[in-house]
Amino acid sequence: MSDNQPQELSFGRVLEILQKGDIDAEHGMMRWSSNYTFMVSVTHENTNIMAIYKPQRGERPLWDFPDGMLCKREVAAFITSEELGWQIVPPTTLREGPRGLGSVQFFINHDPEVNYFTFDSSLLSQVRRIAAFDYIVNNADRKGGHCLLDSSGHVWGIDHGITFHSSPKLRTVIWDFAGQDVPDALLNDMQRLLDTARNPDCGFSKELVTLINDREIAAFQHRLEHLLRTKRFPKPGASGPNYPWPPV
DSSP, X not given: OOSXXXXXXXXXXXXXXXXXXXXXXXXXXXXXXXXXXXXXXXXXXXXXXXEEEEXXXXXXXXXXXXXXXXXXXXXHHHHHHHHHTOOOSOOEEEEEETTEEEEEEEOOOOOTTOSGGGOOGXXXXXXXHHHHHHHHHTOSOBOGGGEEEOTTSOEEEOXXXXXXXXXXXXXXXXXXXXXXXXXXXXXXXXXXXHHHHTOTTSHHHHHHTTTSOHHHHHHHHHHHHHHXXXXXXXXXXXXXXXXXXXXX
């Protein structure tokens, strides 16, 4: 896990706390967020952690995404990251909170001055994995500040509310690998994910259908098929825009 408190908690234990714990305090709204986003404390069995709570009713309507679905896409991104085995998205769950249904995500302690634009070459393999992930989930908003580095050197990706659209929407600052070969290890993980996604009886597929619609699931599988066929990272498209704004 990251350097969040308490440090000895396992990934699974953190998720259990998020799912079953009491949201017992709000610590204010997060600055610069386009939707209502709150820092909260979650306590379960005498263990307290900090989390980011994004209530459904605080979501700003978007012309190209259905209303009230951003929190569900946050969770869809998390379970996809987990099915891949990549641990890009911090533990995230969908649950009732003090302001209604919303996503609750483990807060990653990080230096806000450190982001994708300040990363050095030692983090290249992790950033490459995030680039592949963003294509798979069709991330329309990968800003530099959405890449967080914890004290153990792990890079996390946050803010996946506008993902999984059925039309191409990839907007990212990470085009470093455009046109390059995708490493075999990542392709192998993607093939496993595709095989799982094609099985309607598996846990991943059963959960995904509760979070995004059938058309979006079909497009998700098509993106996996495309990347497995081409074995190359995508290049910026002609239709654009290909970069989010602001970039951080």
